Amino acid sequence: MSENKGILIITTAADGKTAASAAELFGAASSAAPAGAVNAAVIGTGTAAAALETGTFGVSRAFAIETAERLPGTVINAVISAVSALKPYLIIMAEDDLGRDLAPMLASALQTAAVTDVVSLKNENGQTVITRPVYGGNALADYVIETEPQIITIRPKAFEPAAAGNGQTPEITELSLPADECSVCLVERFEVKQEGLRIEDAKIVIGGGRGLGGPEGFAQLKELADLVGGSVGASRPPCDQDWWPESAQIGITGKVIAPDLYIAIGISGSSQHLSGVAGAKTTVAINKDPEANIFNSATYGIVADWKKVLPALTVKVRELTGN
């Protein structure tokens, strides 16, 4: 391995505000080995202001890459310029729409390797051991990248966010993109309708599965979620059948959530679903099948027909909350 040149965090910004996931990226950097200077590249809009904000995490040098589209093919050359200037041994980005595509493209361009969807990092004898789920979340695998820069994307909510401090004022370099540099171009952008709290942000999430039997069941889940200030998510079948919006699908091909309380109703507990809720602090499962796999990972289990349990639970919560 070459001389340690520190870590590069690649994050995004919209209207000058750094993405909320940035704190988790800096949190992940503190588990990497060896420690070193942490610098940043910020991609999006209002990036000069957002790059300045990274100083609160101790960044001394930040690159601002201004683009409304945030397409990997458009930003890659600017990112390579930042990498060439800093020569980091490790690059960390979020496992999001940008990171998922940019990490392997960057690894290919820099003749190195990328590990995506990372859930933990540990320092073993000065080497960063990278852990990610494999086989649909049924097992965890450890990796060591022997080329540099090592590139990783981290799973949302897998790392404790770093605390922002007084920090310092970073030196900002603005990198511009040639107007016609677009191999994959954005054709249309539309906003996904969001009613209430996003499942990624809710402290209490109530998840409904195929066992709810139809969209009517979700109306009952929503009533309970509203009472406790929570949000409703779903396994994949209800989203596939339009019982509940796809934006609230939980799992390996949906959202990864880490609420304080997850209540899984009529969900069998497939590995694809469970890999999206592994970070929940407490899980309560309601399922009429005592052999359902969800009970193997639940903190509390209720073996019953949800149609009997849910109304009683809702009445009790109304009583306790006075709503």
Ligand SMILES: Cc1cc2nc3c(=O)[nH]c(=O)nc-3n(C[C@H](O)[C@H](O)[C@H](O)COP(=O)(O)OP(=O)(O)OC[C@H]3O[C@@H](n4cnc5c(N)ncnc54)[C@H](O)[C@@H]3O)c2cc1C
């Ligand atoms: C590549 C790939 C990616 C996938 N990604 C995801 C993903 O991101 N998220 C995801 O969730 N799935 C995903 N899946 C699908 C996954 O494999 C399962 O098929 C799915 O999670 C099952 O959803 P479910 O538990 O709601 O339904 P089921 O497995 O059909 O379970 C329904 C449960 O409801 C219970 N039930 C029925 N009636 C009642 C009642 N009245 N009261 C109480 N309990 C009742 C049943 O006992 C059963 O356990 C993926 C699959 C593949 C192949």
